[in-house]
Amino acid sequence: MEQITPKFSDTDIHILERGLGWIKDAEDAFADKLFHRLLRDHPEVTTSLHSMGLQPFSRRIVQILDTIIREIRSCGKIHSPIREQLTDLLPTPVSHLEPRQLLRMAETYLDIFSELAEDAWSPxxxxxxxxxxxxxxxxxxxxxxxxLSLAKISSPFPFITRRNNRMNQPFKFFFGDLHDFGGRHRLHRALESLSAGRSQAIKEAKA
Structure with missing residues (x-):
């Protein structure tokens, strides 16, 4: 019997697109934190990550997320060959990954994203x-x-725990040395954009 995939509401898509915008605004910091957390907690992908390096990983993860969310916006599901995209991201282990391993890595992604989202993080x-x-x-x-469903493999960090952990470990930006005025100005605009987006998301959640 064919597995029924969850339906994406307009609200879901809006949330995903806004989250992707935050990731793009803080791409270097987000990728750096995710890359090193995967290295630390998921030995099955260590060799692949070391071979790829941080910068290519950063570009690919954003490209993959952008493709997935655009396809969900246009037709409600993923049409691209996702295995090929993930193989570009993690060349060696994808064909050997088990569903449970992927879901554990997805939990790591959610941990990092919840830190980025700050007070806008919600159920x-x-x-x-x-x-x-x-x-x-x-x-x-x-x-x-x-x-192996998401309902059966519960998060080791349920929403409240993940939220509390995030509040105790605020997201840190690692944009490198921005000695020039233009670099500082771009960083300032990025932080302002993130702050405004989160504030709007909080207002909408309370409405």
Missing amino acids: AMESAWRKIVHEVSVSLWGQQPES
Whole structure:
């Protein structure tokens, strides 16, 4: 029987597009933190990450997220060959990854993104991104046993715990040395954009 993928509402898509915008505004910092957390917590991808390096990883992760979210916006599901895209990101281990390993790495992604989102992080935001994880899993492996569903593999950091951890570990930006005025100005604008976006998301969540 064909696995039913979650439906993406207009709100889900809006949340995902806004989140992608935050990631693009803080691309270097976000990729740096995700890259090193994957190295630390997921030995199955260590060799691949070292071979690729941080900068190519940063470009590819944003490209993949952008493609996935655009396709969900246009037709409600992923049409691109996601396995090929992930192989570009992690050349060696993708063909050997098990669904459970991918879901654990997805939890790491959610941890890093929740730190970026700060006070805008919410159950609705977590739900929208979990639908992306589910869609990728179905695209890679098709029908999965119930024991490997997102509902069965619970997050080691449920929403409240993840939120509290994020508040104790504020997201740090690692844009490198910005000695020139233009660099400082770009950083200032990026931070202003992130702050405005989060404030708007909080207002919408309370409305």
